[in-house]
Amino acid sequence: MKSSVKNIAEPLVFFAVLLLLWEFLVRMTDVPDFILPPPRDLYTAFTENLYVITIHSVVTFAEAVGGFALSFILGVGFAISVVYSRHLQNTIYPLIVILYAMPKSALAPLMVIWIGYGMFSKMSIAFLVAFFPIVVNTVVGLKEVEPELLDLARINRASQFDIFTKIRLPNSLPYLFAGVKVALILSVTGAIVAEFVAANQGLGYLIMQALYSLDTALTLVILFILALLSLGLFMAVQVLQRKIAPWSSEVRQVEGSF
Amino acid sequence: MASLITVKDVLKVFRSGEKTIHALDQISFEVDEGSFVSIVGPSGCGKSTLLKIISGLLASNSGTIRVNNHQVDRPLENVGMVFQSPVLLKWRSVLGNIMLPVEFAKLDRDRHLETARSLIQLVGLQGFEEMYPFELSGGMQQRVSLCRSLVTDPQILLMDEPFGALDAMTRDELDLELLRIWEERKKTVLFVTHNIQEAVFLSDYVVVMSARPGRLLKKLRIDLVRPRTLEMLSSSQFGEYTLQIRGMLTSASKIPDAAIGSTT
């Protein structure tokens, strides 16, 4: 009990001190506002722009989650086919690896030409950055099955379908969840970068607008919003994992550390 | 008693790239129905390989395995397997894990649920049916694995160092439990271990193997009365058996590699 209070209080105190230090530093050094505004300015920037921030957040959120959802569906499907088809493993998989080695955000300008100026080109970048971690983790999870389990399955004449649904698929869940967490964070990044390139809405667009008018306070506010957005997605997955796969070791570790 | 398993001239060579590993060399022995036979030998002498060949999961290069007078050329159906690690499904409860072979083999669920519950009773896991593997100790997990191997009521039990990873006390406990189950359920057990004492304590016969390439040094009959008790561990007769086996293993390992046979 005592330690749980401490676990909440400690970070709060820490952040309060950090904010004070920030305020203090800005006043001491007389640094111009457009380099580092004091925390008060961030608060005003936040409250004054609440409506605009909300609207653009929704756009970015939709792009990131949309791209992620597509990468999840296609990624898991692709991973399963790769595991079961040697042909795909020999042909498409290397292609995916090459694509992975390519900096995906550098594709953003191309996507504007191919897909257009709107949300779909941002979604496509979010999809591209999220796809690979999903595929790789799922492939590993489906493959890394203890050989003794497969012996057991063979001795008992298990069908391929049973081996898939009762061993491989559940075995891949902890890996898949790890992949999903990475993919979600990356898809937010992907959406933002794509908005930097060409957009008329979204938090990336808003950051560019704020920077044009040297509104550093608003830029910083948006960065914090982005952090919260990613964190929220991450936690949602964590909760989902505890519900679907409470046995996966990672979850147990997290619980054990509190 | 009739011989249930006949191993004849089994030879196994593994080839991986340039290297060839001569794992088993002309192994022959018989296992009577209802008997308890242990296989001992130094690490890497091919015990696990032999068990896999007998189960039909792995093909030998030459030689034959016959079970119930049928030549084994595909995985056996009437065997239960226990491995060194419990290999339980983390996402299934104790009961769910034990029922896995039943689901795989598409057997009648209700009837085997009863079997599963009686096995759980037998190994003293009642009350743990709905627990998950991570909530169990190593010994309990291995008990679950034992139940899983027995749930389809196989004729033969193949056990590959099943208690090797457990502490000595838990191992003694599980050895006794295994003997009780074996006597009660009339199984034929092939038990791999590198613990000589354990082999003598459990078995009717101990098959002693040499270092790689694994050869049969001797099939030693153990004439200790049953049921076996832990007190027997300190009897002179018991000591003689373990000494005899130890002697075979050390004298075999003194022979230089070249004399046993080239490994290339």
Ligand SMILES: Nc1ncnc2c1ncn2[C@@H]1O[C@H](COP(=O)(O)OP(=O)(O)OP(=O)(O)O)[C@@H](O)[C@H]1O
């Ligand atoms: N799939 C394989 N491919 C290549 N070599 C193998 C394979 N399986 C086993 N071997 C080799 O065959 C030999 C016998 O292996 P095996 O696992 O049967 O030994 P073991 O007697 O069970 O050893 P331990 O007591 O350590 O479990 C070893 O040298 C091993 O390296």
Ligand SMILES: [Mg+2]
């Ligand atoms: Mg072995």
